[in-house]
Amino acid sequence: MGLESLRCEQLPDTILPYLEDELPSEEAALVQQHVAACEGCAAYAGMVRSALCEEIRGRVYAYLDRELSTEDRARIERHLSLCAHCSDRFSFEGNVLHYVRREAQQVSASDPALARILERFRAKIEAELA
Amino acid sequence: MSTTSTESVTLTFEQEAVPHLPALYRTALRMTRNEQAAEDLVQDTLERAYRSFDRYEPGTNFHAWLFKILSYTAISTYRRQAARAQTTPLDGMEEFNLYHQVRRTGIEASDVEASVLDRLGEGAVRDAIDALPPEFRLVVMLADVEGFAYKEIAQIVGIPIGTVMSRLHRSRRLLQAALCEQACAAGIIKAEARV
Numbered sequence A: 001m002g003l004e005s006l007r008c009e010q011l012p013d014t015i016l017p018y019l020e021d022e023l024p025s026e027e028a029a030l031v032q033q034h035v036a037a038c039e040g041c042a043a044y045a046g047m048v049r050s051a052l053c054e055e056i057r058g059r060v061y062a063y064l065d066r067e068l069s070t071e072d073r074a075r076i077e078r079h080l081s082l083c084a085h086c087s088d089r090f091s092f093e094g095n096v097l098h099y100v101r102r103e104a105q106q107v108s109a110s111d112p113a114l115a116r117i118l119e120r121f122r123a124k125i126e127a128e129l130a
Numbered sequence B: 001m002s003t004t005s006t007e008s009v010t011l012t013f014e015q016e017a018v019p020h021l022p023a024l025y026r027t028a029l030r031m032t033r034n035e036q037a038a039e040d041l042v043q044d045t046l047e048r049a050y051r052s053f054d055r056y057e058p059g060t061n062f063h064a065w066l067f068k069i070l071s072y073t074a075i076s077t078y079r080r081q082a083a084r085a086q087t088t089p090l091d092g093m094e095e096f097n098l099y100h101q102v103r104r105t106g107i108e109a110s111d112v113e114a115s116v117l118d119r120l121g122e123g124a125v126r127d128a129i130d131a132l133p134p135e136f137r138l139v140v141m142l143a144d145v146e147g148f149a150y151k152e153i154a155q156i157v158g159i160p161i162g163t164v165m166s167r168l169h170r171s172r173r174l175l176q177a178a179l180c181e182q183a184c185a186a187g188i189i190k191a192e193a194r195v
Helices: A008-019 A025-037 A039-058 A060-064 A070-082 A084-104 A111-129 B003-032 B035-051 B062-082 B098-104 B109-115 B124-130 B134-145 B150-157 B161-185
Strands: none
Touching: A008 A025, A008 A039, A025 A039, A039 A060, A039 A070, A039 A084, A060 A070, A060 A084, A060 B161, A070 A084, A084 B098, A084 B109, A084 B124, A084 B134, A084 B161, A111 B003, A111 B035, B003 B035, B003 B062, B003 B124, B003 B134, B035 B062, B062 B134, B062 B150, B098 B109, B098 B161, B124 B134, B124 B161, B134 B150, B134 B161, B150 B161
């Protein structure tokens, strides 16, 4: 890519690395300049950004459940550091999940029921053996 | 099998199974939503596990193995009953988007636990879980209460890992919708007319 300017047809190849903060700073500055000046590319960049955010948010539970690889975690965390909307959403989901886990785990098993279950199980097995 | 060796198998099985009973009963309670039915389900699970105990490979995950039997028994029992009884429809539940309602009320996303959820009464989560279809209730219990990994849930329920993820995603959306409904009803957040 020439460093003096960026043409519209170059945007599809650069927009995603740009949004994911993977471009060298000079190239990133060119993309930024172009998008600021070109209405069509600004709309396009907006669409790609929405699609990227949607993809990231689709993985919120895999992230919170610690089911992602180290690379995927890092990629999501980089996005969260750049995107206030997704960061807000992740924080919300983390809060709700924390609450649900804490509350649901309080459903404790009552001891009399456990003893009864075991007693009935033994009686049944003994009856079969007799 | 002689009586003596059968007795020793029974004893070994019991020793192995007893530590898992509280967790099994806890999940059974949410799957059946009824104490008597939960006892029956766990007892049924124990019997099935005992009868196929010779097929259990020592050293593998006994906890997950018992949950696999419980899940299978719970879902097949449910399917038998479902043929007779109608289930609660979930239509429209997803319109209660907790995130949007909370943000609209002006509450910060990071404050939702303290400002909204902790103000819901005791049993709010239990009621929200109970409102889910049984297949969804099961993955929520296995993931959020029992702490199984996606891979283990896939093996326990007998579904692909991608299905575990999508089912869990949908379950949590529905759970949030139920909590949102409760929060609106309690006046903690303002209900918004459907858009």
